[in-house]
Amino acid sequence: MFDFITEEHRMIQEAAREFAQKSIAPIAAEHDETGKFPLETVRQMGELGFMGIEVPEEYGGVGMDTLAYVLALEEICKVDASHGTIMSVNNSLFCHGLLKFGTEEQKQKYLVPVASGKAIGAYSLTEPMSGSDAGTMKSRAVLNEAGTHYIINGRKSWVTSAPYADYIVLFTMTQPEKKHHGVTAFIIETDKPGFSRGKTEPKLGIRASATSEIIFDNYECPVENRLGEEGQGFKIAMTVLDAGRIGIAAQALGIAEAALEASIKYAQEREAFGKKIGQFQMIQQKLADMKCRVEASRLLIYQAALAKMESAKTGRRYSLEASMAKLFASETANYCAKEAIQIHGGMGYSKEMPLERYYRDAKITEIYEGTSEIQRMVIARQLTGLR
């Protein structure tokens, strides 16, 4: 049906499915329970090429397109959204930014190890008191007198993969009076003095993906580690988020599909009042609505992925397509996870089944990389041209 999905895409999808089912499925529940970061499987994913799917081969990646990325990410998230989060941050938020805005030297030094899975990348925009309103961020980077280093101070919060990241793309303020036009991006090496991590956040869902605060105390960042120009940071952050949102949409789709598949199977097997519960209209309605939303999400994700691929040639922004995919798929994941628990009844509420994990994991997709409210704002602004 979808001619743009090639034999190679299918093979990537199948390889991702096989890896997820054989290597991630057996450990997903345990890592969710303990909140332990799955270093071993993340390392394996790096070796297999999961961590730099769209990065060209000369920079350590696989050199495939956005469709390959979303197909692989969806398969991982059908089994475990935590692994998907780690994969998504590495691919979309770190590699994509470096690839698009990095210098050749930066790409060789930082993109190659992260895309090839030898190092872990992260992305840091949010602060304790600022999220999508990046213009109010409190952290500061000040160029030293010699003009060789930026001295960075401040706290950033909710940095996914930060506890294990080797490199972080950081957004901080160099010219506070310019609000979001005063934000600049830097590449941070986490083993340097002046960088430290706060405690790993206990979370509702995606518990195996480690998230923490990061703290800068007179961290000296060499000028050559500035990503893009001074004041270009917000644009970089938003450009990178456009790509990231397609990834989160694929993650949400994976969760939704897992919830739907489990529900179909249960509706076919479970009996009540002498019938399979799938024979009752109220269950049928739930399944039908879940299926329609899953397939609509898939189409929006394909549309966004194709728009991003087209953008590489034309330069046209794909914020609208990315936000629509992210908004709809994340709400679909939450809808499907909720209804899947309802269909399963007590079994859905039990930790013996993965349904309650899907429910907890789904919630973050409506929050990170722009809440649903932000997505609606982005979409409406694109439609009206009004701000």
Place this chain on the structure above:
Amino acid sequence: MKVVVCTKQTPSTTAVFTVDANGHVSWDDPGGKPNIVNPWDEYAIEEAIRLKENHGATDAIALTVGSEESKDALKTCLAMGCTEAILVSDSAFDGSDTVGTARVLAAAINKIGDVQIAVFGNRAIDGDTGLTPVQVARKLGWTPLTYVSAIKEISNGQITVERLLDDGKETVTAPLPVVISVVKEINEPRYPSFMGIRKANRATIPVWTAADLEVDGATGAEAAKVNWGHVYAPPPREGSVEIIEGETIEEKVRKLVDKLFEEKVI
């Protein structure tokens, strides 16, 4: 030293089969693809790649006899790390039994040339005979080493392997060339990497026909000694559930044991 891994595309382990009134068998897998690399062969493919990585083999060549669709299985071999893949496909081979297939494989191995080790999975999950490796060895005049669970050493024109048998392990040494069939204890097959998948899709898989090979002996359905007289789906088993009642556990167990004796289960 070239290594050839002989692999087969089989129905997936979760495929759902249909047999029509004429005995025609078809299958599909609603949850995935209907055909896969024979799962036993994954261990053979892994071992062939390791022979290249660790034992100085120059090539790890995947070889399949089958239809054009079998190229999918060969692509998986390439994606895992095989250096080359060859499909042998000709309607003249259709319906061959294991002897016929062994004749074709032996001819293909001879055509490749300079092969020192031909690796097979222990058996294929469809035919489930486990005969082909030994028959290929017989045809080539090479030593067959079956149930191999470890390759210990390759040196001075000899190979030493460990065989996993019902009553223990045995270590044997044989002169090269050999045919080995491996059991799943031999290794942990790797996943196809994304870079491997890209390379596999760029690769050209040559197709050899009967005209390309000097097959010694007859092949195809006519020559097959095995005759598929009647193919049908076995009727579903009928059964019933009986709950053993009793005042105490001991009483229930006694009743259960009596029943099992009665039914000659124990």
